[in-house]
Amino acid sequence: MVTTVTRDQVVAAIEIILEVGKLIREISQSSPLGGVPSGELYARLCGHFSLETYNKIIGNLKKAGVVKESNFLLTWVGPNQKNQTPHQEEMDNYLP
Numbered sequence: 001m002v003t004t005v006t007r008d009q010v011v012a013a014i015e016i017i018l019e020v021g022k023l024i025r026e027i028s029q030s031s032p033l034g035g036v037p038s039g040e041l042y043a044r045l046c047g048h049f050s051l052e053t054y055n056k057i058i059g060n061l062k063k064a065g066v067v068k069e070s071n072f073l074l075t076w077v078g079p080n081q082k083n084q085t086p087h088q089e090e091m092d093n094y095l096p
Contacts, residue, residue, distance in 0.1 A: 016049075016057065017057050017060050017061065020041075020045070020057050020058075020061065021061050021066055021067065021076075021078070023041070023044075024036060024041065024061070024067055024074050024075075024076050025076040025078070027041075028074075028075050028076040029076070033073060034073075034075055035073040035074050035075035035076070036073070036074050037072055037073055037074075038058065038069065038072045038073070038074050039072065041074060042054050058074065064078070065077070065078065066078025066079070
């Protein structure tokens with residue numbers, strides 16, 4: 001069975017990933033640890049999506065090269081400007 005994914009669903013998924021990335025960036029910049037423990041972040045977000053979805057979001061951020069994980073500590077390593085999003089130009093090319 002083939003599932004059709006709509007443009008709106010793709011945009012919503014990207015927006016969620018970007019928002020989680022922004023949250024990691026903000027916490028990383030203000031935390032004495034320089035990041036956020038992954039379990040703590042999931043505890044903040046678990047009412048919004050499953051552990052499987054959370055792991056996929058974190059995986060996408062790590063693949064994009066904007067978040068790194070070491071000993072379960074998530075650290076923002078991507079763009080520093082608040083209005084700059086990773087790969088914005090590429091995303092614009094894919095979304096009409």
